[in-house]
Amino acid sequence: MKEFILLLLFCHVASPVTHSLKYFFTGSSGVSNFPQFVGVALVDEVQIGYYDSNTKRVEPKQDWMNKVIADDPEHLQWNTERCMHSQLVHKAEFETLKQRFNQTGGVHTFQRMIGCEWDDETGDYVNGHHQYGYNGEDWLVLDLKTQTWIASTPQAVITKQKWDNDKADLAFLQYYLTKECIDLLKKYVDYGKSTLQRTVLPSVSLLQKTHSSPVSCHATGFYPDRVMLFWRKDGEELQDHMDQREILPNHDGTFQMSVQLDVSSVKAEDWGKYECVFQLSGVKDKLVTKLDPAVIKTNRGINTALVIRVLAGPLLLLAICIAGVFIWRRNNNGFKPANTSETSSTECVPPNTSQ
Structure with a gap:
């Protein structure tokens, strides 16, 4: 300790x-x-x-x-x-x-x-x-x-x-x-x-305290500490609305780091345009994590409220489409019977000696 x-x-x-x-x-x-x-x-x-x-x-x-x-x-x-x-x-x-x-x-x-x-x-x-x-x-x-x-x-x-x-x-x-x-x-x-001189890739997670808090992209378990971690939109690195934290050591000799993204002004339909990118020095491939509400972790697990909020627009459009199909089928061919079958998906050095 x-x-x-x-x-x-x-x-x-x-x-x-x-x-x-x-x-x-x-x-x-x-x-x-x-x-x-x-x-x-x-x-x-x-x-x-x-x-x-x-x-x-x-x-x-x-x-x-x-x-x-x-x-x-x-x-x-x-x-x-x-x-x-x-x-x-x-x-x-x-x-x-x-x-x-x-x-x-x-x-x-x-x-x-x-x-x-x-x-x-x-x-x-x-x-x-x-x-x-x-x-x-x-x-x-x-x-x-x-x-x-x-x-x-x-x-x-x-x-x-x-x-x-x-x-x-x-x-x-x-x-x-x-x-x-x-x-x-x-x-x-x-x-x-x-x-x-080894290289160890991290595990990357998206974290959020509440549905209105910034989303933190957290990378942990990487080595060495020569890394880049940032958010990008449409392939372009973001300079604003980000808060990059310092690199901290883990107890096993690896490191951790996080970068936060303010999503308060991000429209629901634009979430898919954002990605968190991790780049380790000496490793060609990047680790890319999409801003997906379905994988964001909170204190209560998956942020279901956020999923509902982000998907509200697409779901509403889908509901309208389904309703239109049902109305069209009812007016033209009538309802078909429902399918009731189930599916499953050291060292030290000499110091200065005087003040």
Whole structure:
């Protein structure tokens, strides 16, 4: 549960050919039944390792990580020692922050994210990230291009000035994010390619709370998270009347996403013109789901009220036609007898050591 919450906080959409390695560290105070320090390592948004201040050890979270450890027995111990060191430094930074904000009791969180991205087609370094957050707000962000820190609050200015003057640490971070992190990412991608480079198509459902609510096209169980999900009308992608939600992780390592369509102004006879389209990166075929009231799920099952509303126009026309046929047959040939027969149809990296 702890890992799942952290994943929800930091999930994002990756680019089509980019692999990423990220570490998230969270220190907390005033939170009962939760470790004071937690570290999570992710490759391509898939958790590969976990550490907390209660267990004081790194735990691999993917089967292929056990192969990494088997081939390099010191890998796990090395990561554990680095995490324990990060925990101590993180605690000191946390206490300094609370003093800066003149805070003592209550619930507080201090978070750090560091990582890199690599293009597996060109083999190039793409980007590096190193940033801090306090109580859910940005605090300091490293600008690699200018080799300076960006302060997001007045309380961060003192630390920014100190870290900007630490040229040795900035040089190390530049090296780590552009070289060491990338080498490690390549290693992990190679070991985990059967998992990280697989493609899994989702199940797609149409959901609606009430007959007047937007219709949500919900795709779940797909991998990787490089996807497109949108509504289209008459083959053209819609730009208006849509609400696209962020990609979220499932407990099994796959992902889910939804996009809503406002149908309040859609005429009954136009429903058949709308389609929900799911496109997974690396897969040629699209999954297309027509806007059909007969398959929309609600809390009560199939939305029968919606079916009746959408079919009201066609049914009325059909009823008129049937009545006309009956009148014509009665006037010309009389009624025929009724047919009564029945039919059936990880790891951690050295942190900054001073505020």
